[in-house]
Amino acid sequence: MRTFFATGSNRVSVTPPASPSSSLTPYAAVTAAAEYLEHQIIGQHHLVQRMLITLICGGHLLVEGAPGLAKTRAIKALAHIVEGEFHRIQFTPDLLPSDVTGTEIYRPEDSSFAFQQGPIFHNLILADEINRAPAKVQSALLEAMAEQQVSFGRQTFALPDLFMVMATQNPIEQEGTYALPEAQLDRFLLHTVVDYPDREAERTILQLVRDENAGQESTPQNVAPAHVNQEHIFQARQEVLALHMAEPVERYIVELILATRNPSVDLAPLIELGASPRGTIGLDLCARANAWLAKRDCVTPEDVQAVAPDVLRHRIIRSFEADALGLNSDSIIEQLLTQVPVP
Numbered sequence: 246m247r248t249f250f251a252t253g254s255n256r257v258s259v260t261p262p263a264s265p266s267s268s269l270t271p272y273a274a275v276t277a278a279a280e281y282l283e284h285q286i287i288g289q290h291h292l293v294q295r296m297l298i299t300l301i302c303g304g305h306l307l308v309e310g311a312p313g314l315a316k317t318r319a320i321k322a323l324a325h326i327v328e329g330e331f332h333r334i335q336f337t338p339d340l341l342p343s344d345v346t347g348t349e350i351y352r353p354e355d356s357s358f359a360f361q362q363g364p365i366f367h368n369l370i371l372a373d374e375i376n377r378a379p380a381k382v383q384s385a386l387l388e389a390m391a392e393q394q395v396s397f398g399r400q401t402f403a404l405p406d407l408f409m410v411m412a413t414q415n416p417i418e419q420e421g422t423y424a425l426p427e428a429q430l431d432r433f434l435l436h437t438v439v440d441y442p443d444r445e446a447e448r449t450i451l452q453l454v455r456d457e458n459a460g461q462e463s464t465p466q467n468v469a470p471a472h473v474n475q476e477h478i479f480q481a482r483q484e485v486l487a488l489h490m491a492e493p494v495e496r497y498i499v500e501l502i503l504a505t506r507n508p509s510v511d512l513a514p515l516i517e518l519g520a521s522p523r524g525t526i527g528l529d530l531c532a533r534a535n536a537w538l539a540k541r542d543c544v545t546p547e548d549v550q551a552v553a554p555d556v557l558r559h560r561i562i563r564s565f566e567a568d569a570l571g572l573n574s575d576s577i578i579e580q581l582l583t584q585v586p587v588p
Contacts, residue, residue: 298535302534311439320411333371347361383429387432433559512584514566515577519561
């Protein structure tokens, strides 16, 4: 299958790497993809893992970080090795909802109107700088992300079975931006924060860019070409759901979520609203996917703790007192993890 990269209103066909044999297991395909991504997105291991977890779980990813930290490059690299169609939507203040979902066009040959699908009808969507578009455009994504469908007039159009939105936002420049509504934030499975790479990663990035500018192959010879087809992804989802989770670990997930709604005495003034049941479901799914990527046959409390910050970061609404004290959601989640007993 050919992958289409969108540039403006056109789609450019790009031939993906050679497909693996049909005997390749979902885990082997995803592991090869992870290795490829690690060599394309230097120093961002956490982001690579979160993209794969989101893809496997069938969710959506919100990435926050300063400019130049490979947020856009990451989703492009993922789209290059995953079977499907990719489209980038650059969110701006003058963007309209129809620019995302589509609109009706007039056909003079039969004097009729027909719905022209918008860029949302692709498998992998990059919503770049999502907080720069007004609320009505952001809400256009809400139905697509929640119901995997788009409604226009009296008609409803289904989105592809493989559908993932990766949205980016810049936390530094707040002028001319619009905060995402809580309902839409809750639709993101994970909210991950990208930090600067370390010294060695920075040097590797320099070499990578030099090789690419010189027209050389940026992936090392010992890294096999990666290609993940949709069958691999759907099979991986079934394996993740079938992974064993002991009852104490399940209770641990529930207790963590309840601790956000009924916090302890010292945390109560800092939390205005806790996580919804969607947070419970997300924590369960991501903990399973984290264990699956580590090739474990059961979910451990460590898997829950590993994904909890990214699952809960955007679902815990801080109080005014927390903001006044300069506390972010990460510090609150850290305290929650220390207070809830580990099985």
